[in-house]
Amino acid sequence: MPDTEPPSTAPAPAPDGAPPAPTPPGRRARKKAATRRAIADAALRLFLERGYDDVGIREIAEAADVSTTTLFKHFPVKEALVFDEEADLEAHLIAAVRERPPGQSVPAALREHALRHRRAADGGDPRFTAFLGLVDSTPALRDYHQAMWLRHTAALARAVAEESGLAPDDPACTALAHFALEAPRAALTHVDGHGQDHDHGDTREALIRTFDLLDAGWQTITARP
Incomplete structure (x- = not known):
């Protein structure tokens, strides 16, 4: 039988010496997040059904049961509707650097x-596969996705500098961040240029070779006294 009592919003007690658990978001924040999720879900559903260019903002707002004003408060441009998890993507990227196993290099x-x-893209999730197909087949979304990805360069460069003991403005950190973010696209471009489908093995090998090059170059930077 499910509980009939509402869940407690009080933070769980932390073990001795540990920081307190983060306070759960309040009702207003939860409502805002739910509205944002409803808008993004409605937009993606319509885009997948009919194509990005054939769906209007007003239609999306009606499908999500919100006003166009509310929609634009959450998503200032149409392209952003497809990439509503941009902040999470950046957080995961930074965590990959800061939480890497001991002894593992930043490029690795x-x-x-x-x-x-790449494995997630090839994992057979129909919705994710359809999302990738939508982005790949829509020039406006491809361009927005690339610009969005490169906006993470500054944040990644800061994390690289902190983890490597280098100055925050060291150009090597910015260069590594830039090329690491470009690597997946470079791998796909390589596969496309050889007339191959985006086969998992082909793209994986291209990615590994690209990052091997970055790792070799990075070792010359970190080995300097």
């Missing part, structure tokens, strides 16, 4: 992160 950690994403 980023390589594993990229390979996990």
Whole structure:
């Protein structure tokens, strides 16, 4: 039988010496997140059904039962409706660097992160596969996705600098961040250029070779006294 009592919003007690558990979001924050999720879900459903260019903002707002004003408060441009988890993507990217196993290089950690994403793309989830197909087949979304991904460069470069003991403005950190974020696209471009489908083995091998090059170059930076 399910509980009939509402769940407690009080943070769980933390073990001795541990930081307190984060306070759960309040009702207003939960409602805002639910509205955002409903808008994004409605948009993606319509885009997948009819194509990105054939769906209007007003239609999305009606499908999500919100006003166009509310929609634009959450998503200032149409392309952003498809990439509603941008902040989470950046957080996972930074975590890949900061939470890597002892002894693993930064490029190796980023390589594993990229390979996990590639496995997810090839994992057979129909909705995720359809999402990738939508982005790949829509020039506006491809361009927005690339620009969004590169916006993470500054945050990643800061994390790389902190983890490597280098200055925050060290150009090597920015370069590594930039090329690591470009690597998945470079791998796909390589596969496309050889007339191959996006086969998991082909793209995986291209990714590994790309990150091997980055890792070799990074070792020359970190080996300097």
